Amino acid sequence: MTVPTAPTTPTRRRARDLTFLVGLALVALIVLMALVSLVWTPYDATTPDPAARLQSGSAEHPMGTDRFGRDTLTWIMLGARITLLVGVVSVGIAMVIGVPLGVLAGMTRVRWLSGLIMRGNDLLLAFPALLLAIVFSAVFGAGTVPAMIAIGIAAIPAFARVARSGTLQIMSREFVSAARSANRTSLQIALQHVLPNIAGLVIVQASVTFALSVLAEAGLSFLGLGTQPPIPSWGRMLQESQQFLGSRPELAIWPGLFIALAVLGFNLMGDGLRDRLDPTLRGRS
Amino acid sequence: MATPLLRVRDLTISTAQRELVHPLSFDIAPGERVGLIGESGSGKSLTSSAVMGLLPQELTAGGSVELTGEDGNLLDRSERSLAALRGRRMSMVFQEPMSALNPLMRVGDQVAEVMRLHRTATGDAAQRRAVELLEQVQLPDPVAAARAYPHQLSGGQRQRVMLAIALANSPDLLICDEPTTALDVTVQAAVLDLIDEQVRARGTGLLFITHDLAVVARVCERVLVMTQGEVVESGTVEQIFTDPQHEYTRGLLAASDLTATDEHGRLFTIATAAQYPGTAADASTSAGGNTASGGGAEPDGAAASGTGPESSPAADIPVAAGSPAVGAAAASAVGTDTVAEAGAGSDESGTAGAADLIEVTGLVKTYTRRAGLFRSHEVQALKGIDLRVRDGGRMGIVGESGSGKSTLLSLLSGLATPTAGRIRVGDIVVDPTDDRGLTAMRRDLQIVFQDPFASLDPRMSVADIIGEPLQSQGAPRSERLARAEELIEAVGLDRDSLTRFPHQFSGGQRQRISIARALVTRPRILVADEPVSALDVSVRAQVLNLLADLVDEYSLTLVFVSHDLGVVRHLCSDVAVMRSGEIVEQGPTDQVYDDPAHEYTRALVAATPTLQGAF
Numbered sequence A: 001m002t003v004p005t006a007p008t009t010p011t012r013r014r015a016r017d018l019t020f021l022v023g024l025a026l027v028a029l030i031v032l033m034a035l036v037s038l039v040w041t042p043y044d045a046t047t048p049d050p051a052a053r054l055q056s057g058s059a060e061h062p063m064g065t066d067r068f069g070r071d072t073l074t075w076i077m078l079g080a081r082i083t084l085l086v087g088v089v090s091v092g093i094a095m096v097i098g099v100p101l102g103v104l105a106g107m108t109r110v111r112w113l114s115g116l117i118m119r120g121n122d123l124l125l126a127f128p129a130l131l132l133a134i135v136f137s138a139v140f141g142a143g144t145v146p147a148m149i150a151i152g153i154a155a156i157p158a159f160a161r162v163a164r165s166g167t168l169q170i171m172s173r174e175f176v177s178a179a180r181s182a183n184r185t186s187l188q189i190a191l192q193h194v195l196p197n198i199a200g201l202v203i204v205q206a207s208v209t210f211a212l213s214v215l216a217e218a219g220l221s222f223l224g225l226g227t228q229p230p231i232p233s234w235g236r237m238l239q240e241s242q243q244f245l246g247s248r249p250e251l252a253i254w255p256g257l258f259i260a261l262a263v264l265g266f267n268l269m270g271d272g273l274r275d276r277l278d279p280t281l282r283g284r285s
Numbered sequence B: 001m002a003t004p005l006l007r008v009r010d011l012t013i014s015t016a017q018r019e020l021v022h023p024l025s026f027d028i029a030p031g032e033r034v035g036l037i038g039e040s041g042s043g044k045s046l047t048s049s050a051v052m053g054l055l056p057q058e059l060t061a062g063g064s065v066e067l068t069g070e071d072g073n074l075l076d077r078s079e080r081s082l083a084a085l086r087g088r089r090m091s092m093v094f095q096e097p098m099s100a101l102n103p104l105m106r107v108g109d110q111v112a113e114v115m116r117l118h119r120t121a122t123g124d125a126a127q128r129r130a131v132e133l134l135e136q137v138q139l140p141d142p143v144a145a146a147r148a149y150p151h152q153l154s155g156g157q158r159q160r161v162m163l164a165i166a167l168a169n170s171p172d173l174l175i176c177d178e179p180t181t182a183l184d185v186t187v188q189a190a191v192l193d194l195i196d197e198q199v200r201a202r203g204t205g206l207l208f209i210t211h212d213l214a215v216v217a218r219v220c221e222r223v224l225v226m227t228q229g230e231v232v233e234s235g236t237v238e239q240i241f242t243d244p245q246h247e248y249t250r251g252l253l254a255a256s257d258l259t260a261t262d263e264h265g266r267l268f269t270i271a272t273a274a275q276y277p278g279t280a281a282d283a284s285t286s287a288g289g290n291t292a293s294g295g296g297a298e299p300d301g302a303a304a305s306g307t308g309p310e311s312s313p314a315a316d317i318p319v320a321a322g323s324p325a326v327g328a329a330a331a332s333a334v335g336t337d338t339v340a341e342a343g344a345g346s347d348e349s350g351t352a353g354a355a356d357l358i359e360v361t362g363l364v365k366t367y368t369r370r371a372g373l374f375r376s377h378e379v380q381a382l383k384g385i386d387l388r389v390r391d392g393g394r395m396g397i398v399g400e401s402g403s404g405k406s407t408l409l410s411l412l413s414g415l416a417t418p419t420a421g422r423i424r425v426g427d428i429v430v431d432p433t434d435d436r437g438l439t440a441m442r443r444d445l446q447i448v449f450q451d452p453f454a455s456l457d458p459r460m461s462v463a464d465i466i467g468e469p470l471q472s473q474g475a476p477r478s479e480r481l482a483r484a485e486e487l488i489e490a491v492g493l494d495r496d497s498l499t500r501f502p503h504q505f506s507g508g509q510r511q512r513i514s515i516a517r518a519l520v521t522r523p524r525i526l527v528a529d530e531p532v533s534a535l536d537v538s539v540r541a542q543v544l545n546l547l548a549d550l551v552d553e554y555s556l557t558l559v560f561v562s563h564d565l566g567v568v569r570h571l572c573s574d575v576a577v578m579r580s581g582e583i584v585e586q587g588p589t590d591q592v593y594d595d596p597a598h599e600y601t602r603a604l605v606a607a608t609p610t611l612q613g614a615f
Helices: A009-041 A072-107 A111-126 A129-140 A143-171 A173-180 A186-222 A234-242 A248-279 B043-052 B079-085 B109-115 B123-136 B142-147 B155-167 B185-202 B215-217 B237-242 B247-256 B279-288 B299-316 B322-351 B407-412 B434-446 B462-471 B477-490 B495-499 B508-517 B537-553 B566-573 B589-594 B599-607
Strands: B006-014 B020-028 B033-037 B060-067 B092-093 B173-179 B205-209 B222-227 B228-238 B356-371 B377-390 B394-399 B418-423 B445-448 B525-527 B558-560 B574-579 B582-588
Touching: A009 A072, A009 A129, A009 A248, A072 A234, A072 A248, A111 B228, A111 B582, A129 A143, A129 A186, A143 A186, A173 B445, A186 A248, A234 A248, B006 B043, B020 B205, B020 B215, B020 B228, B033 B043, B033 B407, B043 B060, B043 B092, B043 B173, B043 B205, B092 B228, B109 B123, B109 B142, B109 B574, B123 B155, B123 B558, B155 B185, B173 B445, B185 B205, B205 B215, B205 B434, B215 B237, B215 B247, B222 B237, B222 B247, B228 B237, B237 B377, B237 B462, B247 B537, B279 B495, B299 B508, B356 B407, B377 B558, B377 B582, B394 B407, B394 B525, B394 B566, B407 B418, B407 B558, B407 B589, B434 B445, B434 B537, B445 B508, B462 B495, B462 B508, B477 B495, B477 B508, B495 B589, B508 B537, B537 B566, B558 B566, B566 B589, B574 B589, B574 B599, B582 B589, B582 B599, B589 B599
Parallel strands: B033 B205, B033 B222, B092 B173, B173 B205, B394 B558, B394 B574, B445 B525, B525 B558
Antiparallel strands: B006 B020, B006 B060, B222 B228, B356 B377, B356 B418, B574 B582
């Protein structure tokens, strides 16, 4: 946060704004799809229609149909729900556990405690997320919930690291000394000074992690370890499209495209937020 | 001045939206030493960057910059042809020597690099020449220094290396941008002497940029005064200092002069500069006998002879009516008397040992620095400090960087644990593990921090910032707000400020907010850690006046830490001089300054640039 930012020219700032707006638009599109799917979808997701199997795009089925004659657009819309749910829950888990750990590691003066937290973090980081998810589905059975938890746990280290480095930076600032000499307790300092000042960093991390968890959920579902039938999920759509890749590639292209758009959207939004949330830039430009 | 070395005509610097530097013109004759003076944001550094062709891309320069011997306008040149000039015909020394040197390259190689680049020397010859240059800038053991990396040298030594690099190709023009601002006074004096000597010996033209008038007087022949992107006045050092024409120059001079005060005993600010008699008056009297830093005149005598000539020119000013001026002079005489008496009175009570509010005995602080996995070495930041501050006293603690003064403060305020020794504040023994004791102590002792940009949480409103110390006492929101309103007015800001955020304020205003926060718990002791060293000269005077007023009004005991001897002399009744973790000398301010007993104090006093010593 104290990193000196290069003075930005109007053109550069406009480009930055554009990045942010594109990201925001993509995210809004996904959210909108999920919201609309709650009240309306073009067709019913689970009723097969043998008459309309494996159609390509048409007026009735803009994105075509799958091997059971189910509408792909309907499935894409419903898949957005799972995607967002997985993202929100796993980022939530990672943030709620990772940020306090990071702040604690950054604030404590007990050296072994911060050492313990950060080495535990390293350990978790060395453990492949996919392996963790496989272990989870082996123990709890495959499903969306174990997948979300596994993705969330795997993302804890990223939050803990970001929170710790931000905390260390804030703790070295004079206003923390001022708060301590005003007799504020460590918890009060953490809540009143540290958290608001590292919020920008954490939010940026959250949007990047969101993108990663979308990707992870798709991967797990593709392997059959994530969302189970009959719940629609983009990853599972990809898996089911495999055998028709030669004849009906749209079946893979549509979910693949939306996974890519979601990841891109959250990444771009994260980049844009990083610039906007920098407190030294606020109100001065 | 027939053919100036550097000819700047109608130079403007602007962003896409607005003009930052308005058309300005100046010449530098060969071998001439010109000072460019201004406060932050005045455009002085931009001007020098434009001359060097180093402006950031988003800024554009207009007008013309001509260097004798080069064709045409330097501003129109390509980056490539400018690069051929930089380091050969003109070179620059920057403010921060650590960031201006490459940390991964040996110092000797960095000096040799400039010569290799311009092919003024090659191979071993460049290396040998580099050692010679390091010797010329008076680095001890230049052969060893050439092999050192920048982090192995001290700040002053690094700045010498920068100077060696800048002078390597014997440029015609040397630009120094605040070269000594980051250095301690004693080091600053040596570096200034070195710049002066080297520039004279080589006949190099010098453009010296600084905010410090006393420094300019020491090095330069001619001065340009810049404010808000405009040169408001230029002339020889003597003209500017003795007969300033522009009101901003007068204000700057008055605000810089910490020995001059108006009839209320307050420092001059830009606003009150009209009454400032000027350094000429002071200089003449100091010749007469009021040698402020020289002989051992009694403080009383010095004060009396000081007020005389100060008030008489005030009476001469036609604008101010005659009779009030005379009245003011009389008042000032009375004022100094009572101050002197008060000082004497409390001195007696001090010797009686009646009321030492702060008592520090045998304080030791040792840091263990870990170097590598198994090695560690100890750094003694404080080596047994004894200090007493009497109730109502104003104790100044003076020292250079690394003297341990900041460590002393953090121990005093319970932010760190001493290795040995004892601190008593009031009836409480400070112990960072004793929460209840600390709570009670912190109601009485509050701190004003050095950096007004780092000491206020950017995410909190001013009302919350000022009210924070009350929050830990459990005061309800309404009371916090009421107190914040009271204090924001006490420090001279309006109530609307309370809903705003720190980044909307200037440095001086932020320091006022910081002072308001420190006073909100109605403490008995105010500890100030270099509260004005990050501020511009004109703002500094205002903040010092405010501090002095508040200390009187709230009858505070002040502990004031600074590297600036002038500031401490103005504000404090007693002073302790610290060096490498020890107090080398302490006593009443006038006695320590006018008749220093320890050689380090003498060196410090002598090295401090003063306006009076300028001629």
